[in-house]
Amino acid sequence: MQANKKASLINFMKKYGYWIGLGLSIAVLITIITVAVVARPASQVEDDFTPVDTPEISFSNPLTEMEMMKNYSNSALQYNSTLNLWQAHKAVDFAAEEGTDVYAVMDGKVTEVTYNYLMGNIVKLDVGGGITVVYASLAEDVPVSVGDEVTKGSVIGKVGNTAKSEANDGAHLHLEVLLDGESVDPALYLDLAEK
Ligand SMILES: [Zn+2]
Known part of the structure; x- marks a missing residue:
């Protein structure tokens, strides 16, 4: 029985191993792309907001006629x-x-x-x-x-x-x-x- 099971697993892998490998590769690729796409805008947003600690300051006019x-x-x-x-x-x-x-x-x-x-x-x-x-x-x-x-x-x-x-x-x-x-x-x- 054990030997049979092993043989059928090998058989299964022979038959579908390529497709399983391909599927895993695609899954990994998708994960990498997703991480890259999600992570990149986050770092860009941080760059844009570098002076975020300084509140927006706007002066009123120092003279009535400028x-x-x-x-x-x-x-x-x-x-x-x-x-x-x-x-x-x-x-x-x-x-x-x-x-x-x-x-x-x-x-x-x-x-x-x-x-x-x-x-x-x-x-x-x-x-x-x-x-x-x-x-x-x-x-x-x-x-x-x-x-x-x-x-x-x-x-x-x-x-x-x-x-x-x-x-x-x-x-x-x-x-x-x-x-x-x-x-x-x-x-x-x-x-x-x-x-
Ligand atoms: Zn001057």
Whole structure:
């Protein structure tokens, strides 16, 4: 009986072994393809969402009328007529009448109120997420002090023409954005198309 069983198994394998092998191969192949297809989008999604820890941040406008005068450039040189030289301009300049209200673009904390010969009166506003907004060329009477907690849209200064390095441009707001201490294009956070 035992020998019979063994013989019939060998017989069975001889008859169907090829098909069983083929079936197993196909099953393995399908499993590999399925794993590859399912796993790949997962890793792509992870890549796309790398900056997921930084919440979406959008600023409100620092001025009622957003008239851009000079663009941001990290390395491209722009002509500075005041200094008569070509330089990168790591900020955006908005033309406005002297004395125009300048608003906090987000809730934040004033970390610095200073005067600098080249950039004039400066207010630095820490808005969280590693972002500091630097307002320069402000008029002399700055209404905020270091440590003040300000709310989005509140007045943090007035437009002036105090930045000696940009004096030829007339009264304007020089707005700089620092992310973890590095200058970034303010257009990333501002809706410049909207007036
Ligand atoms: Zn400027």
